[in-house]
Amino acid sequence: AQSVTQPDIHITVSEGASLELRCNYSYGATPYLFWYVQSPGQGLQLLLKYFSGDTLVQGIKGFEAEFKRSQSSFNLRKPSVHWSDAAEYFCAVVGFSGGYNKLIFGAGTRLAVHP
Amino acid sequence: EPEVTQTPSHQVTQMGQEVILRCVPISNHLYFYWYRQILGQKVEFLVSFYNNEISEKSEIFDDQFSVERPDGSNFTLKIRSTKLEDSAMYFCASSESETLYGYTFGSGTRLTVV
Numbered sequence: 001a002q003s004v005t006q007p008d009i010h011i012t013v014s015e016g017a018s019l020e021l022r023c024n025y026s027y028g029a030t031p032y033l034f035w036y037v038q039s040p041g042q043g044l045q046l047l048l049k050y051f052s053g054d055t056l057v058q059g060i061k062g063f064e065a066e067f068k069r070s071q072s073s074f075n076l077r078k079p080s081v082h083w084s085d086a087a088e089y090f091c092a093v094v095g096f097s098g099g100y101n102k103l104i105f106g107a108g109t110r111l112a113v114h115p
Numbered sequence: 116e117p118e119v120t121q122t123p124s125h126q127v128t129q130m131g132q133e134v135i136l137r138c139v140p141i142s143n144h145l146y147f148y149w150y151r152q153i154l155g156q157k158v159e160f161l162v163s164f165y166n167n168e169i170s171e172k173s174e175i176f177d178d179q180f181s182v183e184r185p186d187g188s189n190f191t192l193k194i195r196s197t198k199l200e201d202s203a204m205y206f207c208a209s210s211e212s213e214t215l216y217g218y219t220f221g222s223g224t225r226l227t228v229v
Contacts, residue, residue, distance in 0.1 A: 032214070043222035044158070044206060051214070090158060094214075101213060102148065102171065105158040 002027045002095040006106035013081050014114045021076040021109050023065075023091030032094035033074040034103065035065055039087045047089075050074060061085070086113045117141040121207050121221035128197055128228055136192045136224045138207030144219075147190045148208040149182065151175065152223075158206065164190065165213075197228045 003026045013019055025031055035047040048059025055067040065076045074091060091106045120139040128134050140147050149161040162172040164182055181193045190209075194201055204225050210218040 034218075036220075041225070044220045046218075046220075092158075095160075102160040102163055103150070103158075103208075103218070104160070107157045 002031075002093050002104050004091050004093050004104055004106035006089075006091055006109050008109045009107070010110045010112065012112040012114060015083050016080050019076075019078045019081045019085070019111070021089050021091075021111070023074045023076065023106060024072050025074060025091075025093045026072065027093055027095075030069075031074075033065075033067060034092040034094075035059065035063070035074075035076050036090045036092065036105075037061075037087050038090065038108075044090070047076070081111075081113055083113045083115060086111055117219070119207055119209055119219050119221035121205075121224050123224060124222065125225045126227070128226070130199060130228055131196050134194050134197055134226060136194075136205050136207075136226070138190045138192070138209075138221055139188055140190055140207070140209030141211075141219055142188075144209035144211050146170075146210045146213060147182075147184070148210075149192045150206040150208065150220075152204045152206065153200075154203070161192075161205075194226075197226075199228050202226060202228045 005024045007022050033050045036044040038044050047063045048057045050057045050067045057065050063078050067074050088108045088110050090108045092103045094101050095104045122137045147164040150158050152158045160173050162176045163170045179195045183191050204223045206223045207221040
C-alpha cells in the first residue's frame, strides 16, 4: 500500500536561513506527489506537485521540491525562510485503488521560524 | 481562479444530532472527495465519489456517514448521529480527472461535537 513518511515532526529555523523538509514515499510505480501548507485553523494550500518530467519542481512562495526516485524522496526546499512561512507542511502521494484514486498524506512537519 | 466552496466554516452540534456539511466543487470537475483532519493529526481520506456513486471509501466511512450530490452542483457529507470523536476539520476536494489533475481543496468545515 502507498504511504508517506515525514520524519521530522517539528523543525525550527531562523528567518533568512535555508529550509529542507523531508518526505519519503512508498509506491511501486512513478508516484504523483504533492506538498501542501496549512496555517493554524486554515485550509490546505497547494505549494507544488510532481506528476512527471523535470524532477525539480518549482512552486509558489519560493518553494521547490526535488523528486529522487532512487531515494523515494520528494523533499521540499526554500533558500531563505520568511517568518510568514511558519505553518504545518504536508507531503502527499496519490494512492490508486481499483482504478480510482485518493491522496495519502504524511503526518506533517510543523515549521517554526525564529526572528 | 476557480474555488471549492465549503459551508459552514464552523459548525457546533450536540452529540447524537445529524449534521450535513456542504460543498460546491469546481463546475467542470467530475471527481469529488471528502477528507477529515482531527485536530493535530494528519489529513485522512474518507470517500471519493464519481458518476453519482461512491468509488472508494475508507474504514472511517462507516454507516453513520453518507454522501450525496443532490442537484448537480452541491456535494454533501451527512453524519447521521454525531459522536464526540467526529469533531474534526472536514475538507471537500474535487478534481477534473482520475489522475487528480486540477485537484483542489476547499477551506474546510470545522465540526465540533459537544
